[in-house]
Amino acid sequence: MTIDILHTFSDIIFGLKPLVNDSWRNEEDFIITLILFGAFVFLLLLILGVVIGLLFIVIVIGLVSAGIISTSVLVGFQQRSVSKGFKTFFIVSSIFGSTIVSVIAFLFINMVYKWGQKDISIVAGILCGIGFGWFIGFLMYKASHKIILFLQRKYKLITNKKELDI
Numbered sequence: 384m385t386i387d388i389l390h391t392f393s394d395i396i397f398g399l400k401p402l403v404n405d406s407w408r409n410e411e412d413f414i415i416t417l418i419l420f421g422a423f424v425f426l427l428l429l430i431l432g433v434v435i436g437l438l439f440i441v442i443v444i445g446l447v448s449a450g451i452i453s454t455s456v457l458v459g460f461q462q463r464s465v466s467k468g469f470k471t472f473f474i475v476s477s478i479f480g481s482t483i484v485s486v487i488a489f490l491f492i493n494m495v496y497k498w499g500q501k502d503i504s505i506v507a508g509i510l511c512g513i514g515f516g517w518f519i520g521f522l523m524y525k526a527s528h529k530i531i532l533f534l535q536r537k538y539k540l541i542t543n544k545k546e547l548d549i
Contacts, residue, residue, distance in 0.1 A: 446476065454475060455472035456468060473524040474517055475520070477517075477523060478516030478517055481516035482508070483512070485508040485511045485512035488508065489504040489507050489508035
């Protein structure tokens with residue numbers, strides 16, 4: 384009785400209406416919507432995973448068919464150094480990629496500015512691609528080598544600290 388009077392009093396003073404929670408009435412529609420949204424997200428992520436997996440497989444097949452991986456492995460075995468194998472992989476793959484990009488760029492520039500014959504622009508693209516590819520591959524190798532050394536030092540510090548704590 385006193386609670387009803389207080390509610391009525393607060394309703395009159397503050398203009399409040401009692402809170403009616405009827406969300407339980409629409410619960411079935413919400414669950415169906417939630418299930419459909421979850422299924423859509425799952426399907427989208429599944430498709431994305433398949434596309435990424437297929438892209439990875441195509442890249443590996445391309446590298447194998449170009450002979451880049453086998454050349455790197457043979458250099459690593461012949462030199463008895465994993466580091467030389469990775470260096471060969473970085474340099475050869477960047478030469479291959481930058482040669483393709485620079486030939487396309489030189490052909491495009493030749494179409495726009497009309498330098499001369501297509502053969503000259505193709506040869507210039509190949510030469511620039513080899514030069515830039517070797518430079519970029521060497522930089523990628525040095526950067527990855529520095530990152531690996533940094534991570535090895537960090538891992539040794541962490542393992543030494545754990546050994547001291549034990």
